[in-house]
Amino acid sequence: MTERYRPRPVFDPGIAGDERALLAAAPERLVPACMPAPPPPRLRTATVAARLVWIPAFALFYGVLPGGWLRVCFVASLDDDELVGGAVRWGRLPVLAMMLTPALQVLLLLLGQVEAAVVLAAASFAGWVAGALRHVREPAAARAAREHHGRYLLPADFDGTAAGLLVRAQRAVDGVLGSQAHVAGLLDDINNAVVLPRQEWAIAGALAEHTRLRRERRAQQPDRLSPRVRALLEPQDRALELSVRSVTGRIEALEAYARRAGEADDAYHESSVLQGLPEQNARYRDLLASTVGDEMAGEQIRGMAEDARRAELALRERVAGAVRAGHELGPPLG
Numbered sequence: 001m002t003e004r005y006r007p008r009p010v011f012d013p014g015i016a017g018d019e020r021a022l023l024a025a026a027p028e029r030l031v032p033a034c035m036p037a038p039p040p041p042r043l044r045t046a047t048v049a050a051r052l053v054w055i056p057a058f059a060l061f062y063g064v065l066p067g068g069w070l071r072v073c074f075v076a077s078l079d080d081d082e083l084v085g086g087a088v089r090w091g092r093l094p095v096l097a098m099m100l101t102p103a104l105q106v107l108l109l110l111l112g113q114v115e116a117a118v119v120l121a122a123a124s125f126a127g128w129v130a131g132a133l134r135h136v137r138e139p140a141a142a143r144a145a146r147e148h149h150g151r152y153l154l155p156a157d158f159d160g161t162a163a164g165l166l167v168r169a170q171r172a173v174d175g176v177l178g179s180q181a182h183v184a185g186l187l188d189d190i191n192n193a194v195v196l197p198r199q200e201w202a203i204a205g206a207l208a209e210h211t212r213l214r215r216e217r218r219a220q221q222p223d224r225l226s227p228r229v230r231a232l233l234e235p236q237d238r239a240l241e242l243s244v245r246s247v248t249g250r251i252e253a254l255e256a257y258a259r260r261a262g263e264a265d266d267a268y269h270e271s272s273v274l275q276g277l278p279e280q281n282a283r284y285r286d287l288l289a290s291t292v293g294d295e296m297a298g299e300q301i302r303g304m305a306e307d308a309r310r311a312e313l314a315l316r317e318r319v320a321g322a323v324r325a326g327h328e329l330g331p332p333l334g
Contacts, residue, residue: 007158007166010204012151013197019144023152026141032156033208037149041138051136059128062094064121066102094131097124153204159214161244162207169203169251175258180265187261199254206247213240260324267317 009030011020023030031038101124108117158166173196181187217237222230 005160005164005167006155007163007170007204009155010153010166010201012148012201013194015148015151019148022141022144023148026145029139029141029145030152030154031145031149032154033150033152034157034212038142038146040146041142055129055132055136058132059125062098063101063124063126063128064105097127153208157208157211158204159211161214162211165248165251166204166207169200169254172251172254172258173197173200176254176261179258179261180268181261184268186264186268196254199250203247203250206243210240210244210247 009024009027011023015023101120105117105120108114108120155163176182176187176192176196179187182192213236217233220233222233225233
């Protein structure tokens with residue numbers, strides 16, 4: 001599958017927006033719907049035992065003892081910027097905490113505030129334990145990929161025929177959502193930001209099912225079956241063909257809508273140009289009046305005004321045509 005005909009991942013619009021963003025930002029975590037769902041993480045006994053040792057030691061070293069200062073001195077002695085960068089990647093708050101907490105503890109002890117120093121050390125220890133536990137838990141993207149498996153579709157879920165159709169649908173969706181007419185709110189009657197992702201997901205789901213059925217048919221090796229058994233499979237093949245035609249018709253309707261949106265874009269551009277004509281007309285009127293006389297100048301300006309009126313009518317007609325094409329999309333495939 002070449003990059004030109006490789007569809008992008010498709011996500012169920014029913015997934016919460018923050019979860020969809022999490023999935024889209026970590027494509028390496030996603031597992032095709034045609035493959036088994038990733039299993040939940042399982043902790044081995046050795047792993048649990050190791051964490052019971054190193055997490056408290058880690059929290060004690062950085063949260064109570066002057067571990068931050070020891071790390072800085074160690075890194076400085078090596079003159080290695082990469083090690084410094086490793087500490088900075090923890091974030092500003094942990095770095096400040098591991099540097100300031102020991103200093104504050106020493107200051108409190110010098111002032112005779114032993115209880116306050118103990119409370120600070122306990123709070124710091126608890127904070128570093130919580131941070132370590134958060135670090136070793138299942139990554140959020142991996143959890144989302146596991147929990148929403150089957151509610152996103154990847155290129156591996158489509159064969160060549162289905163991928164080509166999905167790419168056509170995605171290009172049409174992109175054409176509408178990227179059009180000036182949509183951005184300017186001229187197509188708001190369709191609610192494209194809601195309807196089009198639903199259409200894309202419904203089409204992708206149908207195409208993925210087509211792919212699964214075709215793969216199952218190839219696995220059955222029809223050429224090795226008897227004519228009687230192949231005859232039993234023919235109704236299934238006809239049903240699949242009818243479904244493919246139906247989805248292809250839906251994609252063609254999307255493409256027609258995208259073309260109408262493009263035509264509305266052209267008219268919108270003309271309208272934008274015409275908005276600046278009044279000022280230009282005044283300058284042209286002065287030019288014509290000074291060169292060919294007032295009568296001809298008036299005729300020319302009236303012609304410009306008529307052109308502007310016709311362009312405005314064309315914009316309205318093309319926007320109305322695009323809206324009609326959007327309404328003709330119908331509900332998403334069930």
